Amino acid sequence: MGRKLLLEKAHVEGIRSFEVYRREGGYRSVEKALKTMSPEEIVEEVKKSGLRGRGGAGFPAGMKWSFIAKPEGVPRHLVCNADESEPGTFKDRYLMEFIPHLLIEGLIVSSFALGSNATYIYIRGEYAWIPDILEEAIAEAKANGFLGKNILGTGFDCEIYVQRGAGAYICGEETALIESLEGKRGNPRIKPPFPAIKGVWGRPTVVNNVETLASVVPIINEGGEEYAKIGVGKSTGTKLISACGNINKPGVFEIDMTISVEEFIYSDEYCGGIANGKRLKACIPGGSSVPILPANLMLKTAKGETRYMNYESLSDGGFATGSMMGSGGFIVLDEDQCVVRNTYSLARFYRHESCGQCSPCREGTGWMEKLLYRLEKGEGKSSDIDLLWDIQRKIEGNTICPLGDAAAWPVAAAIRHFRDEFEWHVSHAAEAQTRNFGLAHYSDPIHVPA
Amino acid sequence: MVQFSEAQMAKVNQIIARYPEGKQKSALLPLLHLAQDSFGGWLSAETMDYVAELLQITPIEVYEVATFYSMYNTKPVGKYLFEVCQTGPCMLNGSDNIIDYIGKTLGIKPGETTTDGLFTLKTVECLGACGYAPMMQLGKHYREHLTKEKVDAIIAECRSAAAANN
Amino acid sequence: MSDTTLFKVTIDNISIDVPAGTTILNAARMIGGDVAPPAMCYYSKLEGSGGKCRTCLVEVSKGSEKDPRPMPKLVASCRTTVMDGMEVKNITSPKVVDARAGVVEFLLLNHPLDCPICDQAGECHLQDLSYEHGKEGTRYEFQRRTFKKHDLGKYIQLHMTRCILCYRCVFAADQLTGKREHGILDRGDHSEIATMIEKNLQNDFIGNVIDVCPVGALTDKTFRFKNRVWFLKPMNAHRDCPTCSGKVTLWNRGEEVFRVTARKDQWGEVEDWICNECRFEKKQSSDWTIEGPRLIDRHSVISQGHYAGTVGTHMPTETIEAVLNGRKPKLLMDIHEVSEVNRPKIELSKINGPAHSNNFNPDND
Numbered sequence: 008m009g010r011k012l013l014l015e016k017a018h019v020e021g022i023r024s025f026e027v028y029r030r031e032g033g034y035r036s037v038e039k040a041l042k043t044m045s046p047e048e049i050v051e052e053v054k055k056s057g058l059r060g061r062g063g064a065g066f067p068a069g070m071k072w073s074f075i076a077k078p079e080g081v082p083r084h085l086v087c088n089a090d091e092s093e094p095g096t097f098k099d100r101y102l103m104e105f106i107p108h109l110l111i112e113g114l115i116v117s118s119f120a121l122g123s124n125a126t127y128i129y130i131r132g133e134y135a136w137i138p139d140i141l142e143e144a145i146a147e148a149k150a151n152g153f154l155g156k157n158i159l160g161t162g163f164d165c166e167i168y169v170q171r172g173a174g175a176y177i178c179g180e181e182t183a184l185i186e187s188l189e190g191k192r193g194n195p196r197i198k199p200p201f202p203a204i205k206g207v208w209g210r211p212t213v214v215n216n217v218e219t220l221a222s223v224v225p226i227i228n229e230g231g232e233e234y235a236k237i238g239v240g241k242s243t244g245t246k247l248i249s250a251c252g253n254i255n256k257p258g259v260f261e262i263d264m265t266i267s268v269e270e271f272i273y274s275d276e277y278c279g280g281i282a283n284g285k286r287l288k289a290c291i292p293g294g295s296s297v298p299i300l301p302a303n304l305m306l307k308t309a310k311g312e313t314r315y316m317n318y319e320s321l322s323d324g325g326f327a328t329g330s331m332m333g334s335g336g337f338i339v340l341d342e343d344q345c346v347v348r349n350t351y352s353l354a355r356f357y358r359h360e361s362c363g364q365c366s367p368c369r370e371g372t373g374w375m376e377k378l379l380y381r382l383e384k385g386e387g388k389s390s391d392i393d394l395l396w397d398i399q400r401k402i403e404g405n406t407i408c409p410l411g412d413a414a415a416w417p418v419a420a421a422i423r424h425f426r427d428e429f430e431w432h433v434s435h436a437a438e439a440q441t442r443n444f445g446l447a448h449y450s451d452p453i454h455v456p457a
Numbered sequence: 458m459v460q461f462s463e464a465q466m467a468k469v470n471q472i473i474a475r476y477p478e479g480k481q482k483s484a485l486l487p488l489l490h491l492a493q494d495s496f497g498g499w500l501s502a503e504t505m506d507y508v509a510e511l512l513q514i515t516p517i518e519v520y521e522v523a524t525f526y527s528m529y530n531t532k533p534v535g536k537y538l539f540e541v542c543q544t545g546p547c548m549l550n551g552s553d554n555i556i557d558y559i560g561k562t563l564g565i566k567p568g569e570t571t572t573d574g575l576f577t578l579k580t581v582e583c584l585g586a587c588g589y590a591p592m593m594q595l596g597k598h599y600r601e602h603l604t605k606e607k608v609d610a611i612i613a614e615c616r617s618a619a620a621a622n623n
Numbered sequence: 624m625s626d627t628t629l630f631k632v633t634i635d636n637i638s639i640d641v642p643a644g645t646t647i648l649n650a651a652r653m654i655g656g657d658v659a660p661p662a663m664c665y666y667s668k669l670e671g672s673g674g675k676c677r678t679c680l681v682e683v684s685k686g687s688e689k690d691p692r693p694m695p696k697l698v699a700s701c702r703t704t705v706m707d708g709m710e711v712k713n714i715t716s717p718k719v720v721d722a723r724a725g726v727v728e729f730l731l732l733n734h735p736l737d738c739p740i741c742d743q744a745g746e747c748h749l750q751d752l753s754y755e756h757g758k759e760g761t762r763y764e765f766q767r768r769t770f771k772k773h774d775l776g777k778y779i780q781l782h783m784t785r786c787i788l789c790y791r792c793v794f795a796a797d798q799l800t801g802k803r804e805h806g807i808l809d810r811g812d813h814s815e816i817a818t819m820i821e822k823n824l825q826n827d828f829i830g831n832v833i834d835v836c837p838v839g840a841l842t843d844k845t846f847r848f849k850n851r852v853w854f855l856k857p858m859n860a861h862r863d864c865p866t867c868s869g870k871v872t873l874w875n876r877g878e879e880v881f882r883v884t885a886r887k888d889q890w891g892e893v894e895d896w897i898c899n900e901c902r903f904e905k906k907q908s909s910d911w912t913i914e915g916p917r918l919i920d921r922h923s924v925i926s927q928g929h930y931a932g933t934v935g936t937h938m939p940t941e942t943i944e945a946v947l948n949g950r951k952p953k954l955l956m957d958i959h960e961v962s963e964v965n966r967p968k969i970e971l972s973k974i975n976g977p978a979h980s981n982n983f984n985p986d987n988d
Contacts, residue, residue, distance in 0.1 A: 082477075094545045094583040125475075132490070132528045133584045135597040168475040173486050173526035175810070176582070190485030190512075192525040192807070197674035197702045208480050249588055251546045257588035295545050295583075336587065338546050352548045356582045362525075363788060363807075363814035365675045370729035373812040377765045394762055401725030404696045405677055502820045517806040520819035524808040 009263035010237060012225040012245045013218070017105040023140065025147035028108040036227035037153055040116045041161045044227075049120035053223060055231030057243035062088055062179070062216030063294060063334040064409075065318055074203040075121055076211040083211045085123035087114060087220055088184055089130035089137075092176040094295035094356060095336025098247035099217035101259040103130075103137050107144040111167065113220040115153060116227055118165045121213055125166050129184050132173040141169050176360035180408045181214035183362065194364045195408035218247050218335075238264040242317035246335055248277075253341035255279035264317035268292070269306050271316050272339065285341040288446055289425075292321055293333020295353050296413035298420030299346070300330050302446075326420070342446045346428050347439075350421040351379035357414035368411040371402040375418055382429060385436030392429045396422055459496050459507045469511060481512050485522055488512065489529055498538070499530035527581065535570040535577035537615045540594040541603075543580045546587035555591045555603050556580060562612060575619055576612075630707040634658050634681075635715045647700035647711055648679055652890065659890075660713050661723075661752050663730070663837050664789035665701035668892055672794050673701035676787065677726045678752060682719050685710035697722055720756075727757040733768040733812070734838070735784045743839030745852040748891060749787065770815050775805070776823030778830060778844050778903050783815050786840035792816065792832035799896055800826035816840065827866055830902040834885050834893050845903050846874075846882035854977055855881055857917035862910055866898035872917045873908075877975040880906045886917065 021027040028034070040049055054069030075083060087110070091099040103110055110128075118126045130137060145167050148154045156164050175193045177183045182196035185207045206212020222244055226234045235243045242264040251257045254272070256279035262271065271277045272287065281287050287302040307314055309328035314320050318332045340349060358372040378395050381387045399415035406412070422429060428444040461469060469488060476483040488508050489500060496504050505519040512519075523529045530538075539559055543552050556578070560566055563576050570577040586592045589601035600611055629640040634651050635658045641650045649667070651659045660681055665673030673679075679701045683694040688708025697719060700711070713719055731753060738744045770783035788807065793816075796803040804826075805818045818824070824832075833841050855874035862869045874882045883902045885893040905911065974982055 091585050092583060095587050097585045097587055097589075100585050125477075127475075131585065132486075132526070133594055135594075166475075170475075170483075171487060171490060173490065174528035174581075175526050187486065188483060189480070190482035190514075190522065191518075192521055192810075197699065208477060208483075251587035251590065252549050257590075259588070291545075338549070338587070340549060344549055349545055349549065352543070352545045356544045358811065359527075359582045361811040363809075363811040364790075365677055366726055366729045366787065367677055369788065369812050369814070370732045374729075374732060374763065374765075401722065401729070405680060405722050405725065407674060407677075407699075505819075515802055515804070517803055517819065520808060521806045524819075525810045527810075 009261070009266065010245060011261045012234075012237075013102065013109060013221055013247060014106070014259070014261045017102075022106055023108075023144070025108060025144070025151055028106070029151070033108050034112050034148075034153055036224045037112055037115050038159065040227050041119055041159055041163055046120045046122060049116065049227065052231040053120070053226055056222075056226040056234040057231075057241060058219065058222055058226060058234070059241070059243075059318065060216055061218035061222070061246065061335065063093065063296070065332060068215065068219050068222075071203070071215070072117075072121060072213060074201070075213055076204045077122070078211070081210055082124065083122050084207050084213075085114065085118050085121050085126045086181075086184065086188065086207060086212055086214045087126065087128040087217060088179060088181065088214050089128050089134070089217045090172055090179040090184055091134075091217070091334075092131055092179050092360075093334045093336055094353065095251055095291060095338040096249050096294045096334040097251075098249040098259050098335055100134055100137065101249070102217060102221055102247065103134075103141060107140050108148070109221045109224060110217055111141070111144050111148050111154075113223040114167055115148070115158070115165060117213075117215070117220050117223050118167075119163055120223075123213075124164050125168065127188060127207075128167065128169045129178070129188055130169060130171055131178070132171045135171070138169045138171055145169070175362075176356075177362045177408070177410055180410065183408065184214060185212065192362070194362050195410075197407055216334075239315070239317055240319050242319060242332075246316075246332070248316065248335045248337050250278045250337040250339065252337075252339035253282045253285065253344065254339045255282050262316055264315070266316050267306075268314045268316055268321075271337070278337075278339065281339065281341050283341070285343060286446060287339065288342045288344055289340045289346065291330075291336075291338040291340075291417070292316075293331045294336035295338065295356065296416055297331040297333040298326055298329070298416055299340075299349075299424065300328075300420070301424050304328050304424070305330075326416070327423070330420070343443055345383070345443050346421050346425040347379065347383045347432050350418060351376065351383045353417045354379045354414070357410065361410060361414070365407045365411070367402045368406045368414065371398050371411070372414045374398055375414070379418070382432050385432060385439050387433050387436075389430060389433045391433075392422060392426065459492070459501075459504045461491075461495065461511075465491065465495060473512075482514050482518070485512060485514070485519065486526070489519070489523055493529060497533065498536070499533050533570075534579075536575050536619060537595065538577045538579060540579045540581045540584070541567075542582070542584045542586070542590070542592055542594075544583040547583075547590040547592065550590035552591040555593075555605075555608065558605050559608055559612075562608065575615065630705050630709070632705040632707075632709045632711065634711040635713050641705060643704075643707075645705055647681060647683075647698070647703050647705055647709075648673075650705050651700065651711075651713065657714055660700050661748075661756065662701055662890075663748055663752065663787060664791060666791050666794070666835055666892060667890075669791060669794040669798060669835065672789075672791055674699045676730065676789055678723060678730075678756075680719060680722050680726070682712040682716040683709060684712050684716075723756045724758060727753055728761070730787050731757065731761065732763050733784070734787065735767060737785075740848075741782075741785065741839040742842045742847060742852075743785075743836075746891075747839060748837035768812065773817045774821055774823075775818065776825065778899065779824055779833060780842045780844045780847055781816060782840050782842070783817070785838050786816055787838055788814055788816075789837055791835040791837070792841055795832050795835045796824075796826075796829065799828040799831055802826070827898045827900070828896055830899045831885065831893065831896050833902075834887070837891075843882055843884075843902070845906070850874075850876060850881050856972075857919060859886065859914040859917045860911035861914065862901065862905065862912065864898060864901050867901060868895040868897065869901060870895050871897050871901055871911075873911060873913070875908075878908050880908055880911075882906075 016031045050072045058068045059065040172178050178187045178193040180195045183193040187193045202212040245261050245263050249259045260277050273280045289299050289301050290305040291299045308323045321332045323329045354376040358376045361368045361372045363369040378391050399418045402411045403415040431444050432439045472487045473481045473484045492504050500523050506516050509516045509519045541556050567578050567580045591603045592601040628643040630643050631640050632650050637654050660679035662679045663676035680697040681700040685691045687706030775781050807814050808817050833843050858873045860873045871883050872886050873880050885897045
């Protein structure tokens, strides 16, 4: 069993309260950081840890922190991105619900490192009950001198505020989040300037994911080098994976990124195998935006090597035969699932969530949805498949923000790996309405289609 | 006329105080939530104009934001709003059947409200409960692992709560 | 870095030195011609505009002298500033041409092809763009998007179906009127320009949204269905206006003023904003001091019909003798003698309305 750094204490009775959390060793990192370290040393420690952003892009967190501009007399802000909206991802919710003080602790240390005296948690509006939990934790931390003015007598002031969104996936994109925090429509900004230079209210800002900021706690407690020893390669530390779909044990798991995909899916410690004794058809390993992979490529790379649950191994083979770690939303499809239908459902999601600001995404997502709907209903043409391919290609990379890519990749990967299933929906239109295409060759972990 | 109570105004001022001087527009999203909860579960033009006045911004700035975010209702909704997720992972676990079932039981299609004004059925995209699918949001909380039986129980619960309030 | 620092940028193999802080698009416009990427949303006079339509995407094949790495994605040239030594490919990049064709297709996807009844036809940037960068036909086989009608008052006609969501009118209202009353409502492919509650747009300068609109989404109600722009003669004119500069372009047919617009430069951008009174209420020639014909220096339909343009409308200044190096040209025949139509006595500009064969009939002399 792998080490747990974040969720180890998540199920201790009463851990939501400051008292229990503190008794279990909570807030030690605040004491250590504020009393014995300089902000630069903290940034250095996070750099050493190799921590990569847990929101989806996997950008090294310490590096991101070091980019923040420090103009004289201009306040800086840390913003915690709790706008978890990527289909398949519900890990941040779990962390905030069960062990809210861990996030608050991470936020205090990170705010100190970045020089943020007013830190904001931007949480998706639908998580309507969680702000109460967080605000309670903030109030307790404040009452105990870990927040507010002159924290622990160090002279550092910090307030944390919770801001609720109101239903927009796009606000998970950091500049859209900033716009939303400013009380505007969640239209992503055109970069540059990056938030580190000009963020919220034009001030230097760092936006980090919940899990990233919570991970700062063990990094400070154990030291960056110790943290980096966990995991493998550039996938250091532990990662929260939210697993869902057709598995026996959906839920949130903390893994140390050395386990194989096969173990993750089939071991009782994690997903517990495919539900109802069925066979694995495909996986979307990192939230709905990342490429879907058929079972064979999911369990083994194109080279025939075991695929592991870490950044490098999941992306082995690039987009041709690999996928991405993404946000850690692990979606499993069993043999009874229809890839065309699943792709349609995701395309509908992206059309619904496109902000409408730039033309390729605004128009392209709706077009893809309509074509996929037609294909799924057995009313499509085989040329629709090529058309879909062309549309996604013209969206990808040509939009203001990554939502365009996120909408394009699932369609591209579905066609790349499951083209025969799409074609079957055209050639066997009536039959496709009554039964599923099934597994075909995807269950064979050794055979890799050319 | 829409008007926050004194207690609500204290909350409003507390929210505005979270932001730097002159950046009170940042309070728009929280204030719209508060207004929607306080004034009938939806945002009328009158409500939005009121919020604009509170924040000293133009009404159009409020309309733009209110129509952008899916949680703000710019039309009246039923007393109980069933927001059922239909995205990928929920779909894999049979959300379509749940949506159909709720629709049939209540006699409405997604987007419609029952004639007694009690229920509105709305399909929504991913709410972040993929591991507990199928699910829906009802008010502040999620109802997860939905089955037909659970849906029946939720509807009955709403009906009796409504009856008790009358 | 002082403002006078010059950066050398090479666009489509043509180099130019521009002040630091200049965008790629503006550098390209300084070079001019086909090197300048098309822009549907960017408007140099509107702060914050640009970046949205994606028609001006270019490839940066060399980031700068210091960091020569190419940029991984195509960038919006209107919002990317040049670096010293930067190399940019616009029409010389197959990637750009391909992406731009894609963007044009996306922009046209839900755009009604109602050009025959659209007042913008002839001066529509989307028409120009599709003609230059688009493809024939559409691959879209679904119903096009429509919207509920909104009334913006007696001056401005809104056709939301034609809107490409460039946001220019929003920036214009923000920056010219002080109190914006219309905006972008809803999200994604259902975003629309509206006032939410039916409201007339009232502000002395709101009429300028018509001029900044690249398509026929916002048109002049006082000119609606009155005439085709290419039948009209643009004339520079001015009046002593208490509200604005009073410098306008009149669009005449004969003596009749059909419409008044601001003067637009070669990129289709307004030179001086004008007020509603000048635009909508001054439709008599006597209201104006006419300066002379307006040069429409764009390769648009309008310029084809009228004055000096960039394509085929330049009159050579040299005499034939000069061109032939002193040799006398041999006149085979005088066109005016053999053709009924080319009658030198008839001055086209003095004919009321479009010329008709009757005008050239010698019996009518």
